[in-house]
Amino acid sequence: MLKESPFFEFLNRRDTPEFSHYLAEHQLDEDYIDWNGSLLPQDYGDAEAEYNAVRSTCACFDVSPMRKIRITGADAGAFLDVLLTRPVSHTPDLRGVYVIFCNSDGSLKDDAILYKFAHDDYLLLPSDIDHTPYFDALASDRGLTNVTFTECTAALAGLAIQGPSSARVMQSFGFAEVTKLKPYEFQQRAFAGTTCILARMGFTADLGYELWLPPEHTPTVQATLQRVRDELALDIPGYGLRALETCRIEGGFVVAGWDFATELDDLPGFERNPYEVGLGWAVDLDGPDFVGKEALATLKTASTYVIRRIRAVTQIPLEGHDLYAEIDGVETEVGSVNCASWSWGFAQMIGNASIRKQARHLEQAWATVEGTRVPVQLTRGAYIDLERRNLVPAPLA
DSSP: OOBBOOHHHHHHHHSSSSSSHHHHHHOOOTTTTETTOOOEESSSSOHHHHHHHHHSEEEEEEOOOOOOOEEEEETTTHHHHHBSSSSTTTTTTTTEEEEEETTTOOOOOEEEEEEEETTEEEEEOOOOOOOOOHHHHHHHHHHOSSOEEEGGGGGGGEEEEESHHHHHHHHHHHHTTTGGGTTEEEEEEEEEEEEEEOOOOSSSSSSSSEEOOOOGHHHHHHHHHHHHHHHTOOOOBBBBBHHHHHHHHTTTTBTTTTTOOOOOOOOOOOOOOGGGTTTTGGGOTTSSSSHHHHHHHHHHOOSSEEEEEESSSSOOOOOEEEEEEEEEEEEEEEEEEEEEEETTTEEOOOOEEEEGGGTTTEEEEEEEEEEEEEEEEEESSSOOOGGTTTTTSOOOO
């Protein structure tokens, strides 16, 4: 049975917020998903209101179930430099980095956020996979004996605070200097009777922060958030997967399992290399001898797909559908929709699509859904690029 994540009942706005009632009345893969053994709802009562709060004021997301692997020891940095597609051992302390790692054939294995505490102490937050057996085998193969991998998902609860008012909210939490944090920086701060991690991070393509601390201190976080709601006269609702998916697609982000196959989502033909999903910038072919480097040197100019964004004036679900276009007078399959979500901000269906490289110049295509042809516009780049996301000091309104 799926577990209740630490902030579920606090964020749930249904008439019956109890976890047991929600679980009994709702359906897996329709109303919620299994996120590392915990339940992640599509929404907490109103997905549109949750999305609007992220984009207009502030909302929060329970990131507690995210997989966490602590990597420690004198060889920790050297190990990460052979695992990841770009070196991280010289990253400054108290910095986060978006990272990817590949299989030996160059296909993506996973993506993650990496926190560096010190030269011998890192925290990796991948998708849904416990990679520790693979890491042990890779370290042994490379002769790196002074490195330890500890799966510690349950050791930290997390709350993401996202939106244009998020710096103001975190300041009201008691983090007076929060506006000075740069994107991807984090601090270790005293809070709620413990030491927490305060990071300028998020997956909404907006200004935002993440707060991580031992789960036994979540009641204090909840009480503080309620106090801040009252003091600032802000609703600060929780948001679920549906609003998150829309926000991350608007930002042009890709994610394991949605935009490329993983060992948990083993879909034949859906394997992708970094260049095929717009992550070539995260590959350093001049760096150390990382896993997949030789293959990626070839794939850089020999990939099969390119990534494109889609727009469609429809609410018909498009995820997983093939895309077609007329080429030289012939109806031709040109790719497929990786993921799609309704954007309340754009009043359109938006998503990411894998397009065959020979069709990369197309600007229009269509999908056929239950006999209905749905026109689809193909574009490049993110849908939004919010200045406030990267401003330092962060704006308070």
